Amino acid sequence: MQEKKKIPKSVASRLSLYLREISRLEDEGGDKVSSVELGELTGLTDAQVRKDLSYFGQFGTSGSGYEILKLKNILRDLLGKDNIWHIVLIGAGNIGSALLRYPGFKNQGFIIKEAFDIDQKKIGKCYGEVTVKDVRQINDIEKDRSIKIAIITVPVDSAQDVAEEVTRYGIICILNFSPVILKVDEGVTVRNIDLSNELENFSFILTSAKG
Amino acid sequence: MQEKKKIPKSVASRLSLYLREISRLEDEGGDKVSSVELGELTGLTDAQVRKDLSYFGQFGTSGSGYEILKLKNILRDLLGKDNIWHIVLIGAGNIGSALLRYPGFKNQGFIIKEAFDIDQKKIGKCYGEVTVKDVRQINDIEKDRSIKIAIITVPVDSAQDVAEEVTRYGIICILNFSPVILKVDEGVTVRNIDLSNELENFSFILTSAKG
DNA sequence: CACTGTGAACCCGTTCACAGCA
């Protein structure tokens, strides 16, 4: 009945998944979707889809499903898809420079606005509209208060230092590729992408399967 | 009391985290560690550390903690760190080629043995010891039964096809970078790394913070 | 009749709290 309960983290992290599949359906010319269908597309159960969607109001139609356009707009709204988000990237190595070159972000409203590295060989390199600067100038980002997101792709030893620095300069969301748990102030959100961890998980699975 | 209960997924995914911190402690010359210390290093509670470790036998010493060397060996063992794992990578684009160039995997025992792409411009390119082959030859991997892990870094539309193909050829672990839920046979493990999803999560946080 | 919306039941992982041990 109530308009909006607080959306739990678990639900929030599925929002973009829903939006993605909804958008695909829209592209294919659909206009309604049931919780069962959406469940199949997202790999979730129908009950979960319904419960998730119920967190932000009820707009399904009994007997026919959800209106795709309506649902899409609500999800876009929640996810702030009409905004453009500015990002700073620190560490223009292998992964870092791949992200700088990656065109997908821009289409999604994410723009890497600044990039830094400590290595003279990398400083000055240009990727699209971004030129890699000396990390000693990182406090430049303080001037640009629109930058709230940092991507950290530096070696593990410097990651904590970098995290502390960028949070001092207004960053409140960090996507961390270094295999280390960052300690950050309250109010800062960190998400980790740990390739080695993922692979070692496989290693564990494969090892115990042999067992 | 019992030697080994089955290790839950949640615990398994922290194993490499423990090993990492334990190894660091060892490098620093430590020889014992308490659950409290290890908890601080890993960002977990001490209770959780103890419970996790208790899943694979008891080897802590009351009053003094865990022997680092012993713990390390057990973790290495569980994670199969003495093995070398072979990997096939499909999609030598931005991210894919960054992974091909990334030296960290090899040190950890993960070797990208084969790489494929559909794009003539990428086929034939050489990264270290790996040369990118035409994806039409992907059934080559069937001969090499040592390859159990695939990294999929292809555009979203081809990801499902690629997944089906590689699982036909003996792959049972997939690290998927495409923003799509892969449908795979029972017994195949998929882990997703979804950059856009992570960023959209930030977008959600930043949007709702503005409230 | 098909499908939504949602309390209730369930499940599983985390945390608590303390007995047991060196």
Place this chain on the structure above:
DNA sequence: TGCTGTGAACGGGTTCACAGTG
């Protein structure tokens, strides 16, 4: 005394099952 090992309590998220609705 300090720290482990672990049952018990807790909590959040998922699933169930069904009443309600167009």
